[in-house]
Amino acid sequence: MKATKAELEYRITIVLGLIAQRYTRKQIIHFIQTEHEDWNISDGMIDIYCSKARDIMYDKMDRERDAILAEAINDLENLYKQAIKEKKLSEARKITIEKTKLYDLYKGINSKTINPKPKENTKVTERVTLMMEKIEQGKEEHTQTITYQPQSEFHKKTMKEITTKPNTSGVE
Numbered sequence: 001m002k003a004t005k006a007e008l009e010y011r012i013t014i015v016l017g018l019i020a021q022r023y024t025r026k027q028i029i030h031f032i033q034t035e036h037e038d039w040n041i042s043d044g045m046i047d048i049y050c051s052k053a054r055d056i057m058y059d060k061m062d063r064e065r066d067a068i069l070a071e072a073i074n075d076l077e078n079l080y081k082q083a084i085k086e087k088k089l090s091e092a093r094k095i096t097i098e099k100t101k102l103y104d105l106y107k108g109i110n111s112k113t114i115n116p117k118p119k120e121n122t123k124v125t126e127r128v129t130l131m132m133e134k135i136e137q138g139k140e141e142h143t144q145t146i147t148y149q150p151q152s153e154f155h156k157k158t159m160k161e162i163t164t165k166p167n168t169s170g171v172e
Contacts, residue, residue: 003039011039015046016053025050073102 003011014036018028029046032039076099083092 011036012049012052012056015049016056019050019053019057069102073099076102 015028015032018031023031025047028050029043032041032046076095080092080095080099083089083095
């Protein structure tokens with residue numbers, strides 16, 4: 001007899017609970033065959049339930065991760081605004097770097113190996129970091145042309161912020 005939709009959801013919820021308790025595949029199969037023998041299902045069907053349960057778990061984790069990430073970015077934005085307002089450029093630079101790390105813009109970049117003389121094909125985050133360091137040291141003008149075609153909405157917003165921010169550092 002085929003399970004109803006409600007029964008399937010119940011079964012997947014049971015399996016989800018077992019996965020959350022770190023049960024192995026073998027333990028899940030044993031549990032279902034002993035505690036829920038009335039289900040009368042094969043190991044293959046249990047694997048399907050496990051797959052669906054993991055999908056539910058991963059979806060929930062993604063939503064929670066997105067919410068935590070959004071909160072962290074919002075906090076960093078507020079800290080950045082405060083640092084700029086108080087003319088703490090070193091702190092603002094650190095916050096900018098931290099924010100780009102949250103957005104995974106630094107993948108594969110080791111901060112110790114950043115080339116102090118950027119080449120034309122240098123990654124944007126490296127160039128922005130170098131520019132911020134030079135601004136902080138008073139060695140760089142606040143208008144530097146960065147040739148970059150933004151791909152995502154975040155990149156477009158970031159590039160707009162970089163190119164439209166007024167000079168608040170007191171360095172002319």
